[in-house]
Amino acid sequence: MAGNDGVPMLEVRHIVKSFGPLKANDNVSLSVGSGEIHSLLGENGAGKSTLVKMLYGSLQPDTGEILWRGKPVSITSPSMARQTGIGMVFQHFSLFDSLSVADNILLSLEESFATSDVAEKARQLSIDYGLPLNPHSIVGDLSVGERQRVEIVRCLLQNPDLIILDEPTSVLTPQEAENLFETLERLRSEGRSILYISHRLEEVKRMCDRATILRHGKVVGECDPAEETAESLASLMVGTNVNKANRRTAGEIGEPLLEITGANLPAGSPFAIALKNVNLTVRGGEVVGIAGVAGNGQSEFFRLVSGEDVIADAEAIKIRSSSSGSSGINDRRRLGAAFVPEERLGHGAIPDLSLSENLLLSRHGSDNAAFLRMGKLGLIRTDIMLDATARICENMDVRKTGEDPDASSLSGGNLQKFIMGRELDRQPSLLIVNQPTWGVDAGAAARIRQAMMDLAQAGSAVLVISQDLDEIFEISDRITVMHDGELSEPIPIEDATYEKIGLLMGGANPGHVLPEVEEHVPGDNASGGADK
């Protein structure tokens, strides 16, 4: 244990928290020593967030106790957590877009904090820790990386002894993540403890002193991550051995099925990104991955290619050689394209509608002959829809209760499998997917990736937009990067490295590659940030 005096900073004993029949935390115990970076590992839905919310006072445990420096405490609110010395950096930032950085910071500080010097203190602190910020900028205008800086500075200003970070690197470029690690190591050297939540095993191995692994709400192991391999950690997390998707044999590369040439899309709202001169060709039989930090124009790009936003220049987008820039989404579907958006609930599916109705959502145009009758009148054929729903659920192994439940009753992974299955069921010649496995459990993620690769193997073109670099590298034949509304020149997988892609994600000039790149699977070579 990394603690100095034997008494851990934080100890959690036998915590139980239930939501109805579901035990989100079942007898969870863990301890974090002073000056320790402790990792909490687990799949989506393993109960990490529930535990963290209890530590931060947003939720109360049903039974069990929390000890702070050896004494039992009851953390009844976030404000009390902060007074105790616990700070939190949220995964889905808890920021206010319309307010300034300083106001955002002020809102999380205790009333006693003098309002007037928040801006100055924040500026000073942000410089000290190498996280420069302008306290007067409006948060809505900031990039994702800058927003995280606001979160971290806000947390540090409370001078916490324990900092909880929830999936902090999921929105960062590898280089930005590197910066973050330096900051964390410096914090550790100051004697602060860090509870680090992640499912990225490499960085856990590299950074963390100890790890506690959660599965289905229970602690299933505790280890020193440096002594484990990524594979052993993964199997602890998931419970079985996870197979990476089978890389298919390099198949036939066919005709171009999607051609984007010089497409532009102006920003539609105050905080949106404009797309500038986007060029990309995807051919039959290949998977092209678009990497990039969230908020660099990926959702705008999805709207552009899907036809949710149409542009005047029909020639700019060709689907199976048909000019489609000015055609709507259903016209593009009729050409053989299929789309899976990032948000499951409220975009790809409607929570309060049943699965069969959600099937109709994307397929009423392309499959009108099957699902509708009497032409213009458009009578819905419920029986056919139910059959198709059953077929999709069977093919994609969607677990559900009842024959045709509301979409909201499915878990994230099962709903994503349904949405993918809904499009694959059509055997599209072009599939465009935004964040295929975001917030999905490992089993479902593997299945979805395999399905996309199988589709490419069968001769279709697949375009995947993802923030998850591991995923991009696992399935793509060529990789391109979206940064600030621009798309880089695609790099064949053989030539792609994490560093190259990471630099592009950070906005570096695609032309040159820095020489002193480290091996992307680091051992324990902490880059010495602690004594900067």
Place this chain on the structure above:
Amino acid sequence: MIRVELVKRPQHSNFYMLMSPFIAFGLTLVFGALIFLALGKNPFTGLYFYFIDPLSQVWSLHELAIKAGPLIMIAAGLCVCYRSNNWNIGAEGQFIVGAIFGSMIPILMPGFQTVLTLPLMLIMAMVGGALYAGIPALLKARYNANEILTSLMLVYVAQLLLDWLVRGVWRDPQGFAFPGSVRFPPAATLPEMIPSQGDAHYGFLLALIAAVAVWFFLAKTLKGFEVSVLGLSPRAGKFAGFSASAMVFFSFMLSGALAGLAGISEVSGAIGQLREVISPGYGFAAIIVAFLGRLNPLGTIAAGLLLALTYLGGEAAQISLGISDKVVRVFQGMLLFFVLGCDTLVHYKIRIVSRSAEGSAT
């Protein structure tokens, strides 16, 4: 301290979907009884005159149909609006403008009296109502202006327009300076269904047809599906390739047409001429009907009859017990309040938690 906690149901509750209007009605009865008590009346007699007495006689059943007709017709259209998240609250104005458009034929062309007169009046009224509803639709779709406020403002404008017409250019010269148009000739009058028994005219039948047609459209057709999708999630609607702004026009103009049809039915069937006031707030009461019917046009038939009953009951209670007919609107307001509250039960379980037990901050 006591706190209400909502627990989301994984699957919506069909039981409460069916029951919530009944629970709401029950609560309204309880609070209605309290109001009668507060007014110093026997609550049971009060409720009897409100909800049972009007059903005991044939002529008052006819009155019920006369009052329920416009409510059902307007509410059926409003279901389409509210389901698609377009907040038309100006049905009262569309009702009036529909009546004005339809009345043009008997007032401006008194000589034109054929079998075509009545159908043309109905069509004109629907066109008028649809066009008037098209104004807030245009302002929303084109200029992003809040449709709630614009459609409501247009109610006042329509009322003033009607007032001006029947006091001015359209006033009956033989009317002894009373505001009001000429009385409509038989060819321009919506006939009574069973003249030997009572006054109920074919407007009620039109309302039933409208409600069933709108129900069929919403439940069975792709366009009806489009209505729900755009109402539940505009983003998912875009993904489905549906146009939100086209839906603004569609829903507004459909409900405007039905409100206009209700307007001419009332004027031609029940009143017989255009007057300065032609509606006891049907356009607003229909909002209550739509919600009480759970935005299902078939449900609005039952809800419309119930609301019509409160109008009749209000008159009955005023005559028999001396209770102000203003109580009616209190009943109607309460009904909407309770039905909205009960609708929460469809998607949530409601738990009452005492704060000391949990001690959480919110």
Place this chain on the structure above:
Amino acid sequence: MMDMWQNIILTIATAATPLLIAALGELVVERSGVLNLGVEGMMIMGAVTGFAVALATGNPWLGMIGAVIVGSLFSLLFGFLVLSIATNQVATGLSLTLLGLGLSGMIGEEFVGEPGVKLSNIEIPGLVDIPLVGRLLFGQDPIFYISIALVFGVMWFLFRTRTGLTLRSVGDNHDSAHALGIPVLRYRYFAIMFGGACAGLAGAHLTLVYTPQWIENMTSGRGWIALALVVFASWRPLRLLAGAYLFGAVSIGQLHAQALGLGIPSQFLSSLPYLATIVVLVIISTNRRLTLMNTPACLGKPFVPAR
């Protein structure tokens, strides 16, 4: 001549004051992320209460206080439904308006035709005689002064205090606020009650100052115009002041035009305030970008704390 202008300005102020107060209350409510379409209903409840209490006690001040209390209690009905039970805000606000119009009609029935009690003007000797603006600034009814004080009070509260910042943060992103431990629903309850109190006071102005008598539905859409004014002012108190006086001018202008008998039908002139509301809404809303920037991001969205 001078006197005539002074009188016109005074009547404009009298017409603008209830709009201003009701809209200020709604501005705070909307800044907290809640859309309360019940302004008309709360306002008319304030009007009938103010009238009744003043008549019963003979003291218009008590009438005013009663109106404020009843307005905020009435708004709690709405608050409970949209906050604790997470009902649809648009429909619930509408039902508050319908209920308020009904209840006030029932309560006020016995007051129809009764002469009311007027809240007398407060005149500051000497200053009131300054030409043109003397009466306007120093010889008005108490609610006028309250309305002006409220404008600056709300400005100070929203943009200069910690609590005001927190209220705005709740309207901007209730999930973030909740994560930070800000009691979202509590802030919204207080905002809604403040809105109700303001609407009640605005109603009291109608029966205690504007036309000291009770007429059914006497708010005649003022609550709705107040709602439009909030959009017009893009959620800023000073612009609200300007907007309310502009609307006051329109309604007084059309009254004067009717009195002059220009040969224009009175109904057309009477519809001017409503048409003006529509025109103004269209002009303001056309700039989608601007509207998006200013609208509280959570406006109208129900909040159910995640567990």
